[in-house]
Amino acid sequence: MTAVSQRALVTGTQAVWRRWLRRHGWTFGVWLLFLGLVAYYSTLIPSFGSFQVASIVNNGTPIVFLAVAQAVIVIAGGIDLGVGGLLVLTSVTAARLMEGQSFEVTLVIAVFVLFAAALLNAGIGWIITVSNVPDIVITLGSLYVFQGIALSVLPNPGGGTSEGFRWMFTGSVRGIGSNPWPAAVMITIVVLVAAWWMGKTRSGLSLYAVGSDATAAYLSGIRAARVKIISYAVGGGFAALAGLANTAIAGRGNATTFGGNLTLNSVAAIVLGGVALTGGIGSLIAVIPAGLILFFLSPILTAMGVDPSGAQIIQGVLIVLVMMVTGLIEWRRQRRS
């Protein structure tokens, strides 16, 4: 008996492979699915080229960042319905402040909006920890509050931004073009840094710890309340990044967009990206293609000749299927052990 358990602790080649598959298999699979879909799309569209790629990457940027925001919070054991509202609020605030300003000034404004949003959402996290009211209730409230503030900041669609700022997110001073690189590079760098922080540092790992087993984390000397507030702050920062991307793409702000739909998209994206809604499991790297797929699904289906309502049905079925696959994998693993 002892011999068996000793052997199980030393890892053979096969076990290393299986472990890699278990830890990164989902990430790998979602990337593969994304690239497969792009390849399939290119056969559907005769004129497929850099314009289509740029369109996917650039217009997918807000949903990717919003999904990362949601992922950080869900991994730490929470859920934030307010991220969509925060996206709208930061987008219209930036549009209003940036109108007619030079590139340098818009950069300063962007940094200000980023930190203000992080602070604001940290406050939401703080309210959750002191009130002991479930995350889903408090953030449902914050969704409407953010949306309301956004409407008072910018009652009618408008505002503006600098050309340089538009280039940063779209590779074009007019917000439309064939250059996917600035957005791709920004997503890569920002998400890689965030993923490194969450996977390799003590403060980042604390998020996984609290989401995985709050009691064990507490016994290990982790302060769960602080970790929760940090997760909401980081999530707020990413929601602001999504909002800024939105402003850069549209060149203006629009507070009549309802943030709740965006929130639901972010939840759908993290589910597809393999983040467990129960917390503690998930990779930010997998959230990138998941967000892009979600954005990209309706153009594909349109190209295939499916009408828009059909696209929504397929999106819904896809999310349920993904959840069922996750459950099946977990069930098989438990049966094996």
Place this chain on the structure above:
Amino acid sequence: MTEPSPSLLAADGIAKRYGPVVALRSADLTVGVGEIHALLGANGAGKSTLVKILSAVIPSDSGTIAVHGQRAALRKPADSMAAGIATVFQDPALIPDLSLAQNLRISRLDKDDVLPWLERMNLGHIDFELQVSDVPLAVLRLLDLARALARDPQLLMLDEITAALTTDQAEYVFDVMREWRDRGRSVLFISHRLGEVLDLCDQATILRNGTDVAHLALEGVDEAELVTAMLGEQLVEELVEAVASPTATSPSAPTVTSEAGQPVVLAARDVHLRDKVNGVSFELRRGEILGLTALEGQGQDELFQLLSGDHRPSAGELLVNGERLHARSPYDAIKKGLVLVPADRQSALLPQRSVRENLSTPLYNRASRWFSLADDEKARVDRAVARLDIDVRAGSQVQRLSGGNQQKVTIGRWLAAGFDTLLCFDPTRGIDIQTKSQIYDLLKEVAAEGAAVFLYTSELREIPLVCDRVLVMYAGRIVHEQAAATATEEMLLTAAHDLDEASA
């Protein structure tokens, strides 16, 4: 002993209550420098609560803690660690979804900090990239210990660390404990295995009902003395009097023989569940009250989950009236007449609904009863209320009833629904003595009417009062069986510790 030796830790008058339940009344504990100190007591004496308070996992209601003579305010686990206390808790404090290396990182430790200790425990080759949920429980305990040692604490607290370990693994732990003492540090050791305690420990503090009742130097003390100290001299006369009601007429010995001819209603044949239940067999006959007792965590919880249809055995079989039980959920077990009164009353009841509604819930199982009950069923609910002597006036919400009355409702549900076999898991925990005796009477009545009762209890003194026969469980096995009438607390406690005298 009166000479003031330098004390490392002095806890004074520690008290803690959870609502109406008193976990610690007033406990004193003094651990000297360079000693292995045992903290002993029966189930529910307050050992784990005291450890959690000293680790600052839960706050105490009153009392003071001093470390090296300095009063320490321990508010969060980090304070306790900073004061030089490291704890290995009963449940592993490792994050299941992270790798071992990641777990060390969140504890601000490095592989190299724990490796020397792991090598001592024959775990030097362990792969730190393993995910915690894939590592066997015993190894996790040792990892937890290595992690605690790496913090280089003045006081190492070990709560039931050996319970999950094999003999050779336990030896590693003992070596480490002795070395810790030789370094002039101290260990607080909690174990149900009294042999280990006598081998290792220098001093002992014994808790009973939340109070420290004895402080002993362990040299020259034997196991029997420890058992006596844990149980106390307190007599059970009041209890005997309360229970000696006219309904309990026939002495136990003849009852056993009269049941021998009755059909077996529930039988377990070499039943296993993972590594928790390791080959349990027994037979329960009509009209019999079969007792079961064990120390905490010996597989009794899992055995009751099996019997109530919550899990299926991984090996072996359960027979109900001679037919194999294929339960996918408790629903299937209940259909076969096998009903459970669980340990946690709150989870068994609908706390915000009335007594009557709670009593009728099992009757709503049939689709034809979704809207209203038949008249005879209403009458059955009425009879159950009358029989249980529940005060229905305060019963608009079950959560407002006292614990004892709530327990009566959990039993009463099945009286209204009807059953063949009643499984009771520690039904009298935290209940006043009068209600206890009513519950005893009730169990005897249902048995006299032809039902079978399987009763797990952590209160040993209940067994001769209620049961016909008693089983004792240890490490997932039945290690002892005897007629309940002749069972004394000493015999049962000795058997529950799996000491040799029991089987001899």
